[in-house]
Amino acid sequence: MSKNINPLLWLGLGIAGASYLLKQENREKVMKLCQTVKEKVVDFLCEKNPSACEDLLEKAGNPDPHDLGDTRMVGEGAMYAVDYYNEKEQQ
Secondary structure (H helix, E strand, O other): OHHHHHHHHHHHHHHHHHHHOOOHHHHHHHHHHHHHHHHHHHHHHHHHOHHHHHHHHHHOOOOOOOOHHHHHHHHHHHHHHHHHHHHHHHO
């Protein structure tokens, strides 16, 4: 019996959440709440490790071509689309 309750509980929560978000006013409240929580989390993490926040702000929008970790990540991301296209074309 308990195995049947868990999916029904999630379904009920999903329906309740969707019906709550139908109103524009409620969506705005949720968005403001998310922004507030995000700001508090960032502030908390920056208080714990200020150097990490400074590093992120320095790197944002200014990629260093000699930073091998970032370069590798960008290269892998670029190759994903090419590999996906080639795979679909070969089938």
